[in-house]
Amino acid sequence: METIIVTGGAGYIGSHTIIELLNKTIFQIVSIDNFSNSSPDSYSRISALTTRPFETIQVDLCDHVLLNQKLSYYSNIIGIIHFAAFKSVSDSISDPIKYYHNNINSLNNILDFAKQQNVLNFIFSSSCSVYGNSKDLPVTENSPLQKAESPYGHTKQISEEIISFFCKTNPSFKTVLLRYFNPVGAHPSGKNGEFPINIPNNLVPIITQTAIGKNSLTVFGNDYNTRDGSCIRDYIHVCDIADAHLKALNYLIQHHEKKQCSLFNLGTGNGVSVLEAIKSFEKITNQKLHYKIGERRTGDVIAIYANNELAKTELNWIPQYNIDDMMLSAWKWENHLEEQNTK
Ligand code: WQD
Numbered sequence: 001m002e003t004i005i006v007t008g009g010a011g012y013i014g015s016h017t018i019i020e021l022l023n024k025t026i027f028q029i030v031s032i033d034n035f036s037n038s039s040p041d042s043y044s045r046i047s048a049l050t051t052r053p054f055e056t057i058q059v060d061l062c063d064h065v066l067l068n069q070k071l072s073y074y075s076n077i078i079g080i081i082h083f084a085a086f087k088s089v090s091d092s093i094s095d096p097i098k099y100y101h102n103n104i105n106s107l108n109n110i111l112d113f114a115k116q117q118n119v120l121n122f123i124f125s126s127s128c129s130v131y132g133n134s135k136d137l138p139v140t141e142n143s144p145l146q147k148a149e150s151p152y153g154h155t156k157q158i159s160e161e162i163i164s165f166f167c168k169t170n171p172s173f174k175t176v177l178l179r180y181f182n183p184v185g186a187h188p189s190g191k192n193g194e195f196p197i198n199i200p201n202n203l204v205p206i207i208t209q210t211a212i213g214k215n216s217l218t219v220f221g222n223d224y225n226t227r228d229g230s231c232i233r234d235y236i237h238v239c240d241i242a243d244a245h246l247k248a249l250n251y252l253i254q255h256h257e258k259k260q261c262s263l264f265n266l267g268t269g270n271g272v273s274v275l276e277a278i279k280s281f282e283k284i285t286n287q288k289l290h291y292k293i294g295e296r297r298t299g300d301v302i303a304i305y306a307n308n309e310l311a312k313t314e315l316n317w318i319p320q321y322n323i324d325d326m327m328l329s330a331w332k333w334e335n336h337l338e339e340q341n342t343k
Helices: 012-024 041-048 064-071 089-094 096-116 151-169 203-212 238-254 274-285 309-315 323-342
Strands: 003-007 028-032 055-057 077-082 121-127 174-180 182-184 217-220 235-237 261-266 291-294
Touching (some): 003 012, 012 028, 012 041, 064 096, 077 238, 089 096, 089 151, 096 121, 121 151, 151 174, 174 238, 182 238, 203 274, 203 323, 235 238, 235 323, 238 261, 238 309, 274 323
Parallel strands (some): 003 077, 077 121, 121 174, 174 261
């Protein structure tokens, strides 16, 4: 059976993508995860939302020998979707070496495996943070990359370069680099979502945890040169991101003659400020959110949002969810977690 390897499959975006792959394709799915930023519970949530089995491997992608040993049992691997990486902008600033070691070595090892096993289709989880503080808004895939504002963003810039050079020496290898903007929200069922192992760094889980009484929200700066003083981002529903991966896989397999290395922005094209995101949450929950205004956070870009026309035309991908849908799904998930914790 044709097999797809999903690294980081127990993670937030990986688990949502596996759900779509199991429900909408016939590929055998093998998830690789070392649970450094996820939990095996993620696999139970996937199983509860799908009807097909999938395989799982627990290994650190930085362990080259063990990775190849564990993957040697699989043949007919027609594609790899590489999610596995550390992904927090703020965390990368406090521990840069952890990010350079993990994100770069894991990519090198999975690419080496792809070469050894002649896997020809590769989807890479990149990020809008490669653009840095772009003046070119909305950013297109051809917008110049500014200096990364964080080690996290820098690892994604380096990773894109590594893949590009790898393509040059492996002409049959085809890859799609997906530059995610800000993935947020949860599965519409409310039964899968972002599951921060530690205290979350990113905005939406902190908003929902604050609303449920488990956290407190500080808005990191309201004195930026934006319409309301808070930073602007392009929040994109995690299920829209998952759908884009299936369309990217189809693009690679069906149109193998296309460019060897294609880049796509995955954003809605709408910039939303932190204060506007809070207002959306208050609207859909009909409750006031308590927060305070604090200092700016090091590493934050002021504003970034996508021109997503290329993904629309080339991948036939259209984002389905707006900011209110994202907040509603995130809130439903937070309440599901609360119910589970109180059982
Ligand atoms: C968003 C905004 C904060 C927390 C994320 C991912 C990264 C990449 C890009 C995919 C910023 C503000 C946050 C808080 C706040 N995605 N904020 N108070 O930094 O844009 O990066 O998207 O690759 O992986 O981390 O996301 O949610 O941390 O911040 O005011 O308590 O919310 O200042 O303006 P970020 P974020």
